[in-house]
Amino acid sequence: MKDCANYSVIGKRLPLIDAVTKVTGEAKFTGDLFVPGMLIGAILRSPYPHARILNIDASRALKHAGVRAVVTGKDTAGVKYGALEHLRDEAALATDKVRYIGDEVAAVAAVDEETAREALDLIDVEYEPLPAVFTTEEAMRPGAPRIHDHVENNVSLSLHIPLGDVEAGFARSDFIFEDSFETQCVAHCPLEPHISLAACDGGQIVLWSSTQGPFYLRRDLSLTLKLPSSKIRVIKPFVGGGFGGKREMTAGDFCAALLAVKTSRPVKIAYDREEEFSATRRRVPMKIYLKAGVMKDGTLVAKRCRVIADGGAYNGRGPMIVASGASQMTLVYRFPHFLFEGHHVYTNNPVTSSMRGFGNNQIRFADDSMMERMAKELGIDPVELRLKNVRRPGETSLMGAKVTTCGLPECIEKVAERGGLHKKRAQNGSGGNGRQALLRGFGVASAAYISGCKLFFEHDSSAAIVKLEEDGSVCLLTGASDIGQGSNTVLAQLVAEELGIAFEDMRVVSADTDTTPMDLGAYGSRTTFVAGNAVLAAARDAKKQVLEVAAERLEADSADLEIRERWICVKGSPQRGMTFQAAVSAALNSPDGKSIMGRGYYNPPTDYDPRTRRGNVSAAYSFAAQSAEVEVNPETGEVRVINLVAAQDCGFAINPMATEGQIEGSVSMGLGQALYEDLVMEEGQTVNASFSAYKIPSVRDMPPVESHLIQTIDPEGPHGAKGIGEMTLVPTSPAIANAIYDAIGVQIKSLPITPEKILAALKEKRACS
Amino acid sequence: MKQSLELTVNGQSHELLVDPHRTLLEVLREQLGLTGAKEGCNLGDCGSCTVLLDGKPFLSCLVLAVEAQGREILTIEGLSQNGKLHPIQESFVQHGAVQCGFCTPGMILSAKALLDRNPRPTEAEVKEALSGNLCRCTGYVKIVEAIMETAKT
Amino acid sequence: MRLPRFEYLSPKTLEEATALLGTYGNQAKILAGGTDLLVDLKKRSSIQGSRRWGKKERGPCYVIGLKGVTGLTRLKYSPGETLSVGPITSYADVADSTIVKESYPLLWQACRTFSRPQIRSAGTLVGNLCNGSPSADIVPPLIALGAKARVISARAEREVPVEEFCSAPFTTVLKEDELVAELKIPQPAEPYGWSYQRTTKRTAEDEALVVVAVLLEFADRDKTVRRARIALGSVAPRPSRALESESMTQGKKLDEALIQKISETVAAETSPRSRSDYRRLMTSYLVRKALTEALGN
Structure with a gap:
């Protein structure tokens, strides 16, 4: 066991790196962003639990003063999205049928929220209500209405995993216990509801979203918008909690992006609390x-x-x-x-x-x-x-x-x-x-x-870049998503510890698909472990580079150097040293103008069949x-x-x-x-x-x-x-x-x-x- | 029809043209650029939009902007002075009372309303004062600690 | 979720306010604290709201705010007689009043524990009454205290006992052109005992599941009951008195056996719509607790 007492930054009860920004109200969540020319979007949801969509007529809505565009299921071209290809069954807006009350049918963009909401009432949707099922018993009964045409008995996945010999095991047991249990449906209830803001910029769609995984979101947007991922940039601002509910692309994300393209204006779509409760995961x-x-x-x-x-x-x-x-x-x-x-x-x-x-x-x-x-x-x-x-x-x-x-x-x-x-x-x-x-x-x-x-990809990878700045500070670029759990803080602590600098010297840029390296997102309790290892690798790479520079100056072997409290020195001879800042600055202000950046990634060694x-x-x-x-x-x-x-x-x-x-x-x-x-x-x-x-x-x-x-x-x-x-x-x-x-x-x-x-x-x- | 009104926010007065159906929350966020008060439910249930009117906590999503005239409005942006955090803010930072930060501005303002009236509250009084502010991240434990600690100093 | 558009009217006097009500009738709504009205208006304009209430129904066109009325009474107390509560008096106003604390402890207790601090700052007693909710927290104590509402319109003025004010869920005796100008709460006759009991649906901050307010006026120091009022909230279409239970106390000294008997009787005086068995049980439980506490208070 390592001697934890020797750590100077990790293992410590440090305030979150962004705590001050949060207590002053400066922290900008997606809803706090106002882009010039911004339109407000709203989503029309199904009032039926199960119905065929016969026709959607948006002409009255489009004529309503202040309405700029309407999108419907037709705009999805029926593309289904989701994590695993063989389980994809959902389009961003319903195409042929609606399958629950709240299922997304269309969206409008208008000059303000009132107009957008009014316009929803002016979209005429012709439904043919279908019989619906609300319990698993009803749904699995032979002859039950099919919710998805390709799935029989409404069972989308059946698993049968026998390990050992369970009957022999029961026969050998002294006692048998048998029972049935039932758990209820609960809501995530992050204090910040889902929200998306999209704008077109330089041939790209930029989407700010309350998401737990911008790279995942970019992937689903790329799939549903039928655009290469380089044409989409997802930025995660401050996120007001997720708890698993902000892992997947929402109709709001998709519609904001599409409406921004259609109108050439920024579009914001915020779910209200009622939508959050009744129509999100x-x-x-x-x-x-x-x-x-x-x-x-x-x-x-x-x-x-x-x-x-x-x-x-x-x-x-x-x-x-x-x-x-x-x-x-x-x-x-x-x-x-x-x-x-x-x-x-x-x-x-x-x-x-x-x-x-x-x-x-x-x-x-x-x-x-x-x-x-x-x-x-x-x-x-x-x-x-x-x-x-x-x-x-x-x-x-x-x-x-x-x-x-x-x-x-x-x-x-x-x-x-x-x-x-x-x-x-x-x-x-x-x-x-x-x-x-x-x-x-x-x-x-x-x-x-x-x-x-x-479970979802061939890899479970995360990558990081650690930039050493001339003033001795360090900037960590990570795709890992801080959604309030404090991952930026923990990752910054790891980098500061590795580089022998103070926690105050750290800055973190977190989660922008264009400016930060790849990370799959905040799920599976993976961030500290996976992204943590990635930032450690990047920090070690940066450390190696800065020590090489210092070694040259100090006429020592870089393997003999260490960094403690921003001071690089020969192990055991603290007087033979230089400041961390001086070494970084020396590298930059040398004939080759070396800017030190450490890079690293981590993919856990796992084997899953x-x-x-x-x-x-x-x-x-x-x-x-x-x-x-x-x-x-x-x-x-x-x-x-x-x-x-x-x-x-x-x-x-x-x-x-x-x-x-x-x-x-x-x-x-x-x-x-x-x-x-x-x-x-x-x-x-x-x-x-x-x-x-x-x-x-x-x-x-x-x-x-x-x-x-x-x-x-x-x-x-x-x-x-x-x-x-x-x-x-x-x-x-x-x-x-x-x-x-x-x-x-x-x-x-x-x-x-x-x-x-x-x-x-x-x-x-x-x-x- | 828009009405002209004057709002005093964080000691500054603002002349505005406002639709009468606009809530104080909307005007603070959209017209004054003060986005510290958050919209968590917009129905007066979560407390994320809490601001102080004449020192008392109010849900700004349930106050018409036109009715906030003539009152001293304090938002989270008005709490720290010259870049120095208010002791409650400082205590929230130090005690880990902040996670996602979305409920934080409202929490802090509810705490301020309490401590201004009752500088030495019991734990039960702190909890009562925060009972209108929901948090899903922290379990409230460190928030209560942070306020009790502020009250000690 | 936004408020629907409306015109905001700010009368300077109550006469102006009633005149406006006379002119606009059901197209206008009185705005006091806003904690019920604004929520209701927002829900109507929401997506599910439009489903629930039908697409065509819109909110009122006019909102009449009383905040601008000059010289409105907050609290006025005539020692030994009545307490007058104005139309925009908030729970916090009552909770902060030492006079109420000393002379109307039942009302004070109800107001200071009502809902959450933010709602107490904004919400008004009159608003709670006029909303007509069967679970209105403040109505049972008002009924127990024998409060009356002074109702005015451009045409006339009348007094309505609070216990007759609500007629059905979210319905009151108030006509389109009327508003409540004042609550008049008589001073209970000494010696008396009181208790306010409330339990919530689930969590601590939840809506009331059952509200019980008890006021026992004693004939003497011996605590023989001269007059009792047992008011219940959230267990019937409207807040109401448990008359049979009250009558069981008449001229009696309450002992454990009688309290037990009353608590059994009171359950039958309720007609809850949902969770009815549990509400009845809790009514018995809380009435027993309240009577016991009122003897000591």
Whole structure:
């Protein structure tokens, strides 16, 4: 293990590099950009869950004063886009049919927002309503209306992954547990809704967009606009949160670009909150049937898992999310026999796709709920049961994940210990002053996560350029997308550490497809790990160059030089040196005018077989455990989470303060998923499409959070770091669910856990006893 | 029909011609170029557009610009003086209370309204003061810490 | 999401305001704090809004803002008699008032815990009443206190007890040309006890699931109930009193058994539209809590 105390920039609790810009209100998000001559666009959405488009007549809209252009599905030429070619099923604007309420049909550009909205009412669309299906059961029934003509029974992807011999495993087991679980549909709710601004400039389309991956977005735009990617430049300004919801191209991106071309004017399209809730991507709700075989002593033998996912009207990333569930099932706990069956099903609901956790949350809710029941019924301590089966370093999972570092056992022990302390204290303090005493419960859950993966491309690469400036400052050019998680800060810390300079010397230019090198985007918890390694490579390249210059001046061998606190010197002889700035300046002000730029890229060494879906999808795996303590009012069913302890194996925390921020933010999101959040649908219509009806936790809902970082120093990670942003969310809702189970003695198998569900469960329990 | 009005924002007065259905948020952002107040929901639910009117927190998406006349309007742009951050801003920076930054201006102004009235609030009072400002990134933990810490100094 | 276009009228007196209402009728809307009206107008012009309310329906053509009316009362208290609340008096105005805190603790408690700080700065008590929402937080305490609304128009003036003000969800007795000029809240007779209970739909900052306001006027220090008002919000098409439950307290000293009996009775006095079983249960729970607390307050 490296001596962390020797680091001067990494491992430190530094403020975000752009924190000052953000607290002063200077930070420019896409909506804060106003380009001269800018038009405002708006999107016409389908009022039907399923209908054939017979005709679109925009003539009345075009005649409306102030309207400049209208685009419709015809302008897409039917080009479908998406990550994987064989799963592409969606055009940027609907062509033949609309498949959900909110599906994009047309867009207008006008002089202002009022005019644009008025013009939408003047576009005459003739629909032929078709029968629609809103549940996976209805959708899979023989003879159900087909949502996509080429897909039978509306099942867009079926997976069957047998590993070992699951039936033999069950036969050998002492006990069999079987249950069904259900997770709900939740919304990402970034505070900044989706927004796009496009302008034509010098033969290029320039698009500013609230995106998690400008290079991905450029690829989809290039595909749908039928333009070479060099004709498109995507710039990511400040982004107000994404959580997976800003990974894919939106109709707004496409329409802004196309309307800008048509009008030769800049066009801005902002989704309002209602559109954000009812017509953008959301989490994939799953029905999970789980069967587990276990020995008397708690050793897991076999698991069978069947997942039915409501994919909504189009694939999005849904099929990959189902597949990701299989990996997750086999990564956290060990067992030799597994059968996974997954179905991604089309319905006439809005599209479900990527969201922080990518399928893992759903699976872990089911799996860790079942572990809890197993522990209770076998009479084994739930923590011990987990520790008995927990993943250990150096193992390979059934799905082929090669686990190098793994701190999951320590994470579980830590949350059990700390959570247990709280528990004891709480019990001492609790009195019976109510009519019925409040019920307290304690629950634990685990998670594992990738650090980037190669599911979508042949590579999972990121590249970086490190420019050394004459004044001794350093500018990092990275395509990695800071969407608020603080990646610019972490990447700058890595560069500053490598170059021996101060954090204040760093500047970061992040995410512009023309001026920064390639990166696939913020997803798969890949940025710290993949982009981190890329910027390290670039920093090392720059360091080599600057040391060569210094070596010449100092008449030393560059291999003998080091940089510390902006001072380049011979190791062991600090007086034989020069400033970092002097060396950079000397290089430039020499006869060859050398401008030092380091370049580097990183592509994780992984091997994934898309046919078997097995392999080592990631070059490192992170782990986490959380414990929750709750108080349940048996009279009202109300739940209060009293405290939450989180322990994460993040490899190495480059910025512990930012890492804690990820954990704390996850806890609030996980709390929402456990207790409050649920997109309510009526015949395909999102009923609660506002923050007043769809409640995310506010400050007063938050429990105290205690974070522990377990540092395992991964050999492949930048200074040992692994990904963390998504995993932190995964165990929160199962931990809370398990705590409620502990408190009331009945397990609630569907999310969110509402007071009504608790009261019903308690009533049933009373009836049984 | 546009109406002429005078708005006092961050101590400066502005004469403007404004449609009466324009909200203060729209006028601040689109006519005065003060984009620190954000449009997160435009229905008064998220608090990203919070500004102070005569020291009290208001949702600028639910205030007609014509009705903001004659009041002292403070936006996030008016908080730091001569390039020096306000102590609440400084504390947000130091305590990691900022992630994406979209809710931050509103959060800070809600905190300012509280601390100006109640310089030594309890944690419960801080939470109450922030209850109208949603954040999806931070889980609020470091935001509350940052404000409690400001109140100590 | 933008407001629809409208003409903004800024009368200088309430007489001017009623004259404008008389002229424009249902084409005009009174704007006080804006926290309900502006949200409603924005929703109407939104995409789903146009679906929900039908494309043709537009917002009002005229918005009559009361902010410019000179000399409007915020709060006026005649000791031992009434508190007068003006048409643009905000929750924050009430929450900041020590007089209200001391003399109308029930109202004060409701106002200071109402919604969120930003809404308290802008929102008005009269607006909350006029919006006619079944879940209006401030109406049950007003009913419990026996408040009356002074309603004026260019034609006439009348007083309406707050408990009769709402007639159906989002519908009030207010005619097109009328506005509420004042709320008159009588001072409860000492000795009395009170309680304000509220639970939300889900999160802490959510809309009310159930609101309970209780005012018990005692005959003596012995706490024999002389008159009780139990007002409920969010459990019926309009905020209302639980009359049968109230009558059970008449001339009684409340003990645990009676409180329990009342809390069972009160559930039957509700008619919630959604989550009805749970709302009934919570009504019982909160009424029990409120009566117990009112005995101590």
